Each structure stands twice: as structure tokens, then as C-alpha cells.
Amino acid sequence: MxxxxxxxxxxxxxxxxxxxxxxxxxxxxxxxxxxxxxxxxxxxxxxxxxxxxxxxxxxxxxxxxxxxxxxxxxxxxxxxxxxxxxxxxxxxxxxxxxxxxxxxxxxxxxxxxxxxxxxxxxxxxxxxxxxxxxxxxxxxxxASAPSSPSHTVVPAPPDKLAVDGCWGRKTTLRLQNIFGTPADGIVSNQHLCYKSQNPGLDSGWDWKDKPAGASPLIKAIQKKVGASPDGHIGPQTIKAIQKWQNSTPDGTFSVPSPCIKKIQKWCNNQ
Ligand SMILES: [Zn+2]
The missing domain is CATH 3.40.80.10 (Peptidoglycan recognition protein-like)
Structure with a gap:
């Protein structure tokens, strides 16, 4: 502890x-x-x-x-x-x-x-x-505290992210830590239809045909950048992030994505 x-x-x-x-x-x-x-x-x-x-x-x-x-x-x-x-x-x-x-x-x-x-x-x-x-x-x-670490222990977020333009588990963990949302390194409940057009969204993205819920992290990010907070990433949200960064708002995350690089740099300055 x-x-x-x-x-x-x-x-x-x-x-x-x-x-x-x-x-x-x-x-x-x-x-x-x-x-x-x-x-x-x-x-x-x-x-x-x-x-x-x-x-x-x-x-x-x-x-x-x-x-x-x-x-x-x-x-x-x-x-x-x-x-x-x-x-x-x-x-x-x-x-x-x-x-x-x-x-x-x-x-x-x-x-x-x-x-x-x-x-x-x-x-x-x-x-x-x-x-x-x-x-x-x-x-x-x-309950008395378990004496050995259980499988629910959350990994510590990395101090500094590699600015590689790929949004994987480490970037997610760092963002979850910054926004105070549950930290598991996974962006949960995302619409599968947006996966192929956003190759910069790497491991740890939980894509589903019909997601039953939303991602608390994406909601928090949407609130930050002024997008409507439905907890799902899509062209609207990505454009809002890009506008917030003064990048060209094309609504997709390429690989490596300049926009994700800016997100990673932003994380490293928090
Ligand atoms: Zn009280």
C-alpha cells in the first residue's frame, strides 16, 4: 500500500x-x-x-x-x-x-x-x-486485506510515454491516470466499424459489433475537447481532438498518427 x-x-x-x-x-x-x-x-x-x-x-x-x-x-x-x-x-x-x-x-x-x-x-x-x-x-x-497481490492490481502507468504515434495500452493507462478514470489500460466498448479506418489505435482497444456500454476515458476526453460525451470514438470525436490540438481535422488516426503523437507529448507534460 x-x-x-x-x-x-x-x-x-x-x-x-x-x-x-x-x-x-x-x-x-x-x-x-x-x-x-x-x-x-x-x-x-x-x-x-x-x-x-x-x-x-x-x-x-x-x-x-x-x-x-x-x-x-x-x-x-x-x-x-x-x-x-x-x-x-x-x-x-x-x-x-x-x-x-x-x-x-x-x-x-x-x-x-x-x-x-x-x-x-x-x-x-x-x-x-x-x-x-x-x-x-x-x-x-x-474483508481483511489479502496478503498477496491479487490479479486486480493495476499496473503503474509509465512516467513518460514513447511519442510513437500509436495509441496502445501504455498511452491508455497514462490517460486514465491523468483523467482519473478506472485504470486498466483498455479502452472499452468501442464500435468495431471505426477500427479499420484508425490503424493508430493499437493494442488494448476493445472493439465490438454492438458495444453494450461506453468508455469512461473516452467520455472524459470528449468533455475535455468539447465533443459530445457518448464514450465512443468516431470521426466527430477525433476531429474535436484534432481541433483542440490545432491539427488538421481529418477525423482519423493514421499510423503513426501526428495527432496521437501530440496526445502523447501532452501526456508527458501533465
Ligand atoms: Zn459523506
Whole structure:
């Protein structure tokens, strides 16, 4: 388990006198990390992020409020609890394995560290639906962390992409990491009819005759470049990406694709 220190700055905080339980939350937002939540909570006039930890969809754990300080996450219940927030909106989304596993590991670590057993959902202590109806509480809180890595562990995205103009698994992983979508290196549920005209889209593209769903990554990219966010790549989306890059909008990804090279360079500058 790897906890990332975010080094956020807070207004004065009080030290928590006891720790008897962990309270679980969702962000009620599809994409956000500790830095963004910190900004939201400061805008509410709080000292800074109210949660002690944020578990990202890709399985990364980020520190929020210092662990020994009183949180601001469950009114009337902050004095003896640690607040853990999960990126996503689990009223509507389902949790992916990487995030579930990271949450299990974090909870196992905190239970051991504070010698406590009690884990609650926010809705048990306040009038809220948080952490959402699809939140896998039993799996999350009931399981002790597996001792050996399971097959759901997500590979770390490469630091620097080769600018080769071919969009394969590494480019996808890096983009998933940047956009905070589930990181598995696969662009899921794409229309097979667009495969042959886009040879620059390499391994890890999941082409189907009639895809039943959409790709969260493509949706996020479409939002970024101002295309309609249906989660499927096609000429419209590719043109929007090319316009966003000031490239000639021909609506296809050749091989090697200058447009994909620009995407890879953009990734390397994030
Ligand atoms: Zn909550």
C-alpha cells in the first residue's frame, strides 16, 4: 500500500483526542482527488479538506487532513473518527476492483494501527445517502486485506510515454491516470466499424459489433475537447481532438498518427 502525501496547507486544526472508528464516504463526484476536494472544502469556509484519506479510482491513496487532526466529514461524529472518502458517485457508479482493494488495504492498516474494529458508513450517523447505494460496504469493511497481490492490481502507468504515434495500452493507462478514470489500460466498448479506418489505435482497444456500454476515458476526453460525451470514438470525436490540438481535422488516426503523437507529448507534460 502506498499513501501519497499531498502536502496541503490548512488553517489551524485541533488534535483528535481519541480514535474509535472509521467513517466511509464517497465524493459524490466522478473525478476528484484530495487537492480538488481541499479546494472545495476551503470554498465552504472550512480549514481545508475534511477527510483524512481519499481513495482514487485507480487504487491510489492520497492523504487529506493530517491523520491526527479532527476531521470535518460527519457532523457530530468527527471527534473520534477517521474519515475516508472514495472518489466517485456510488449512487450511480459501480466500484472497480483497484479502488476496492486499495480501500480494503487502507482500512486494514488503520484498524491495526489504532486497534479498532468499528467501520461505519456516513449514512449511519447522518441524514445522507453517502457513500451511495452501490458502495460495496460488506466487501470493503468485512474483508481483511489479502496478503498477496491479487490479479486486480493495476499496473503503474509509465512516467513518460514513447511519442510513437500509436495509441496502445501504455498511452491508455497514462490517460486514465491523468483523467482519473478506472485504470486498466483498455479502452472499452468501442464500435468495431471505426477500427479499420484508425490503424493508430493499437493494442488494448476493445472493439465490438454492438458495444453494450461506453468508455469512461473516452467520455472524459470528449468533455475535455468539447465533443459530445457518448464514450465512443468516431470521426466527430477525433476531429474535436484534432481541433483542440490545432491539427488538421481529418477525423482519423493514421499510423503513426501526428495527432496521437501530440496526445502523447501532452501526456508527458501533465
Ligand atoms: Zn459523506
Amino acid at each position: 502506498n499513501i501519497i502525501n499531498t502536502n496541503l496547507s490548512f488553517s489551524p486544526l485541533s488534535t483528535r483526542k481519541s480514535t474509535t472508528r472509521i467513517i466511509l464516504h464517497h465524493a459524490a463526484a466522478s473525478t476528484c482527488g484530495a487537492v480538488v476536494i481541499h479546494r472545495w472544502h476551503k470554498q465552504r469556509g472550512w480549514s481545508g479538506i475534511g477527510y483524512h484519506f481519499v481513495v482514487r479510482k485507480n487504487g491510489t491513496i492520497e492523504r487529506g487532513r493530517p491523520e491526527n487532526k479532527t476531521g470535518a466529514h460527519a457532523s457530530g461524529h468527527n471527534y473520534d473518527s477517521i474519515g475516508v472518502c472514495f472518489e466517485g458517485n456510488f449512487e450511480t457508479e459501480a466500484m472497480y476492483p483497484a479502488q476496492l482493494r486499495a480501500g480494503q488495504e487502507l482500512l486494514a492498516y488503520l484498524k491495526k494501527r489504532y486497534k479498532i474494529q468499528k467501520i461505519q458508513c456516513h449514512r449511519e450517523v447522518g441524514s445522507t445517502s453517502c457513500p451511495g447505494r452501490n458502495f460495496p460496504f460488506t466487501q470493503m469493511a468485512g
